Amino acid sequence: MRAIRAASAALLGAAALALTVPTAALAVNNTPYDFAVTPSTVAAGGRVTLTAGGCPSTTTVTSGIFDTVTIPQNGAATAVVDWDARPGAVYSVQFNCIGRIGTLDLTISGGTATPTASSTRSVTTVAPSGVRGGTGGSFEGMNGAEIAAGGALVAAAATATVFVVRRRSSDRRH
DSSP, X not given: OHHHHHHHHHHHHHXXXXXXXXXXXXXXXXXXXEEEEESSEEEETOEEEEEEETOSSOEEEEETXXXXXXXXXXXXXXXXXXXXXXXXXXXXXXXXXXTEEEEEEXXXXXXXXXXXXXXXXXXXXXXXXXXXXXXXXXXXXXXXXXXXXXXXXXXXXXXXXXXXXXXXXXXXXX
């Protein structure tokens, strides 16, 4: 009976650790360079600033919603988002610095930067749909301290579980 409790506690701890590792791995930047898209949410036709800090050469930035942009060494550049970008869509922005690739997301907001003549004349009825869920800008990524704090919380929970299970089993001896 004691082995079953210990195995259960070990499996719970391993499961908790396994669930935290993939999110931490996704948040880590796979390049040594500081790529950024500012703002991370923009209206169709709006401008974004692209930066590639730390890159020892020029950086080429590509995306499906603006023309290819070249950023000078340790510099910044501006890109204009296409007018036909879909509101609410998330587009991938790819940075290439001497073969090291970094990818960031750019979200298109619901409205447009300025109305065009054709958009003010036509009236389109859109059927109601469900809520568009997502992180909504509340998630910018994790740093090493946040990952370490999450790992410490998981380790503390696993240790507490083992302690409680062992304590309960020692109290019930006849």
